[in-house]
Amino acid sequence: MNRFTLRALRTFVTVAECGTIAAAAERLCRSQGSVSTTISEFEDQVGLQLFVRKPAKGLALTPSGELVALEARGLLAHADEFESIAGALGNAVEGELTVGCFTNLAPVVFANIMGSFAARYPQIRIHVEIGDQEEILDGLKSGRVETALTFDLGLSDQFQAVPMATLPAFAVLPNAHPLATRTTLRLEELAPEPMILMDLPHTREYFLSLFYALGLEPNVRFRSSSFEAVRTLVGNGLGYSILNLKPALSTTYDGTQIVNVALEDGVRPLKVVLINLKRVAKRRLTMTFQDFVRGFLINWSKSQID
Known part of the structure; x- marks a missing residue:
């Protein structure tokens, strides 16, 4: 032994x-x-x-060594949590947790989650790693990240995904675009127009698949891995985009205005999920964070659908 x-x-x-x-x-x-x-x-x-x-x-x-390191990190995390619980039985949950967050969710909702969580659980210290989907999944597989808030894209059977919210896709248009006054649009109407593609691993494939599923070929004019750059390019009249996240303001970084228009085609929405490796047992801290995020996103997601 x-x-x-x-x-x-x-x-x-x-x-x-x-x-x-x-x-x-x-x-x-x-x-x-x-x-x-x-x-x-x-x-x-x-x-x-x-x-x-x-x-x-x-x-x-x-x-x-990589496999042993993954298990060792899990053992150490549980040991640290056990020490905290043993030293403070009956008191509030405390300790440290490393959480990953998909880059586009970070400024739109994750910062708000973090602020609210810190106020509710001041004894829990959260470390954050922000990245695209590939970086998030790599962080989980390496053990650097224990759980992550992201989208249901590119997830293999080794991950457990807990649904948090469902976000429909919508068109993003410059304020002066002829179609900006519409209440709904079809992808068929948008396909010939210049498109500004949200260009991140798994994300780009999702947005393109919405067109391919209808036998359409989008006219991709620009690509960007920056969520706000996509919105700003749209605001400057260089094309439209398809997104799933709505910031609180329709003004872009450079002051231009954009309009969000719902899609008619019944396109597949994205699910916001909290994921972790199935083989790694969830700690008490992780469950506390998961429950808090689920409750927070129930109310937040309503603003994304309106």
Whole structure:
């Protein structure tokens, strides 16, 4: 039976994150020799080579090391939570949680969630990683991120997705566009017009698929990975876009005005979901965050449909 300690696990995870013995030793306030010995003993205990030593480049995790690092992070998170619970039985939940957020959700709703959550649970410290869908999923698979607020795009069977809100797609038009006064539009009417595509992994495929499902080919004129750049390009009359998120204001960063128009075609909406790896057990902190976000988004999503 392996009897490695939490200290050895923490040392291993720190070296994996830092990439060198020297950087890990500095973070852990230990000598390089002590850290190196701990890593060698830990590899002997688990019976695996966890790192590839690269002269002048430090250490890189082996495939086995990546799997062990994922499990080790989970064990350490549970150990930290257990310590908090044991030290404060009967008191409010507390501890640290790393949450990922899809980049477009961050300014539209996630900052509001964070502010409200901090006011409700001041003892919980949230660390945030913001990125596109590929970056979010990589963060979860590596163990850097424990849960993430994102869309139901590109999710494999290894992820558990808890639905939080459903957001219909809509057309975004410059204020002076001839179609901007309409209450609804068909994608067939928009397809010949110059399109400004929200160009992020999985996101671009979703928006294009709305047209392809109807046998249409959109006229993509510009692409951008920036949500606000898409809106600003539309505001300046360079085309239309299709989005699922409505900021509180219809004014773009440069002061131009845009209009949101509902679509008639019954196109597939996007679901906002909170995701985590199925193989990693949810901690009490994660469940607390999940329940709070669900309640928050019930009210927020109404403003997105109106």
